[in-house]
Amino acid sequence: MNQSRRQLLLGAGALTGLSIFGARASASVRLRASPLFASEVPRTLVLLQFSGGNDGLSMVVPFGDDAYGRARRATRIADKDVLRIDDYRGFHPNLARMNALYAQGKLAVVEGAGYPSPIRSHFKSYEVWHTADIRGRATGEGWVGKLVSAAWPDNRDPNLVVHIGRNVPYSLYSQTHPAASFPTPTGYKWAGEASERAALEKGGEVCEHGESMDEREPANNLEYLRKVLRDGQASSEAIRRAAVRYRTKTEYADDELAQALRDVAALSAGQVGSRVFSVELGGFDTHSDQKNRHDALMRRLDAALPTFLADIGGTEAGKNTLVLAYSEFGRRVRENGSNGTDHGVAGPMFLAGEAVAGGLYGKHPSLTQLDDGDLIHTTDFRSVYASVIKSWFGVEPARVLGAKYPTLPLLKA
């Protein structure tokens, strides 16, 4: 930024009580929020990761299968408690509102999602899901990173991809479009007076190179840090503005996931420029005492996701928001000795939103034809990614996934 432009922005900031950092970001916010563009709410994707390995059999319960009752004792959900989808399967009893979404056709369940040669390590399996490649990180960027490069190559908005939580998943890793991330919008700022913020911005600025810096991954850490500082400064004010201004229609629970989704709703409404959001529900690694722990997770999910969809329902954001939920693996069919289950393989994926063509997809894996005690996946999870990439973002899936996968009609035509 040249000197005169800086002074101009500084002057404008001083007039309205805004900081210099917000100036660049808020200029674009203003443009997008002006009435002329008001109807152009872009399609966004919300990724919800069930971290730790979700026991799919306790979420979409195959109560109609005798083998379920034989394999599960401590973690078993009684037939009478299951919220029936049909005579074979039904939702966990704590998923009443999710069940209602399903009944309204706003929830799609893809059964038996997984990948060939499954890996039972959390971290390696995350890598597979995050890169959509069995080789994991060795292949470079995360699948969302590749998606944004393919879909919006010239968009340099630091808020394009936002993670709300502590640990940014590798799926968002991008050399050109790093994600903005924060546990909560409140406190997402560098506290100092305007003059200090201006000095810091200048001190962290890379001179001479200008915008060309964006084009490649900074090779050394100093350049990388400068870029993060600049992105953070531009992003934080727009984010906090959107979060503080938002008024919810529904009441969100006092819960980490619910609040993160509230922030997603706020940032969508505030049009901060995000196209992909990432949130997380952790605690699924239920090696012991699974019943209590998984029941509680289902309750939290049921309190959070339907509230979010109800909140944005009926708005442009509602029409243009798609939620994709997944876990790095399912769990063993047989219980272990601790009233829990060990790392397994296949499990269900979920798509939710007004654009979803609700219903069942894929095929429930057999509970008797097992691979070394594990379910055999029936749908490659990359087919679900491919469907979203193609139908939702209009990008050729192979450009992101590196290979062709059959797509599923998961979205309304």
Added chain:
Amino acid sequence: MNFPRLWIAPLAVLTLAATPAEEPPASQQKQSSTATALAWDARAVEHLLNRAGFGATASDIDAALAMGREAFLAKLFTGFAPDGAAFEVVEPDRPSPAERRAMSEEQRRKFGQELRRQDTRQALEYAGWWVDEMAAARHPLRERMVLFWHGFFTSSAKEVKSGEAMIRQNQLFRQHALGSYADLLHAIVRDPAMLLYLNNNKNTREAPNENLARELMELFSLGEGHYTEEDVKEAARALTGYGARDGKFVFNRRAHDTGTKTILGKSGALDPDGLVEILLAQEACPKWVSSKLLEHFEGRVPSQARVDEYAKFLRANQFSTSAFLKRLFDDPRFYADDVVGQRILGPLEFMVANCRRLDVHPPGAVIAAGASLLGQQVFGPPSVKGWDGGRAWITTSTFLQRGNLAGMLLGVTRAEDIFKEDPALLADEDDAAAMSGEMMDEAMGEEAGAMTDEVQPPAASDAPARGERAKARPQGPRGREGASLRLMEAARWRRELDLRARCRASGAISDQQIVDRLAADLLAVEISPEARAAMLEYVRAERSAKEIPEGQLLEKKGYGESILRQTAHLILSLPEAQLN
């Protein structure tokens, strides 16, 4: 139970006086520099102390140069000063089985609650004690290695649910910090915290639980790809019966599988020690440990050739980490330009090194709370894999928070500065002036909500009055950020900071000299010309605004010190301040 809440709450009652940290005393014995190919200059010393400890102050560097390389390196492995007071672990006063039987249900519950409260409190005190040890730098390399092992053989208090076991595990790391990895691996399979963390309590002959077996191979010894699923199952059988009760190791003989197992091609009635011996004999094992050590100390992923070379050395030296590190510190590649000053430092390092460089001494618990906010909680690694480190430490959010925490150490930033929302955010730029009073009230209400949390600092009598909690603001675990910051503030300690005196002592007079002095003192790497110019411009502008002529800034007690602290805050918020 909401663990994070318990975890933070006792911080509130900290009213510790600042314990003065001791500088590592400059050894009197002046030794002539031995004939070595490696330079012994300020760059080498600072690098060594950054990587083998928690940052170097100017006086550390002078002392090390005076000592000479050989003497300094010897001290690095034995400590620069005698240990301070050890942490006395108080065993909880558990009721005997007979006493338990005599209790009512309600009494038992109350008693259990009280035990847990005391246990959590003790773990917190220990975490603070450990961070104090890091800052005191009596034996910086040992503390650095304890932190390395904590991230390598991870356990998290959240799952272990026994502060006592977490403390014992840390003591185990201290015992073996610079010893043999092989001994530590043998010890870790009977470490109560580890057995609880990875569910081995529930690993029985009838129903094996694979958690410990898998991580033992994947993360603690071999790395993925060097064992099969079958090996994991067989290893789990070997580990059956090892468990923990009341924070102590127990062997449940009846749960142990005495049958023949075949692990990595070796068969026998293997027990946990037999399993560990098999793991240690694998070629992958020293490679795995070497690559982790090299990455930790050099801050970059080592080449395969380098890993192989160090793995061979580690094997030949019976897995001695001291021998490994001595070799590394004598390796010219460790001092290469693409290593020195190129590593992004972790949160604990950031906090501890800044305290040391600023010469401020908040209680260890305060430093720990700051590090936790930045993503590194003592006794709380995010997963069994530990902390990812490197660029993963830095997000747009943690970067800005690092600057805020540096501001808190300097006393120029308060928690409320971070959580106070600019009311202008509520309105469009154009109608900020027209914002209704109602909206203003609502905004302030939300702010009050953000400032409130269930974690109330009971002992902080000077804490501001809390407003009503607003419905829409995050609470619970998400409020942890706010809670940590406020509690950092609530813990009272005396900040004896005199940047003017420091600059004066160095002979700095002009604005440029002052900026250069502060940058040299506070940064581990050289400040870039762009940042240097920006800092100078800032000092000039602030000085002029207060009508202080150049050269007289250090004379002004109030404004002078204030401008210096603001400048220090800016310097510690720069990209350069995240590197060492």
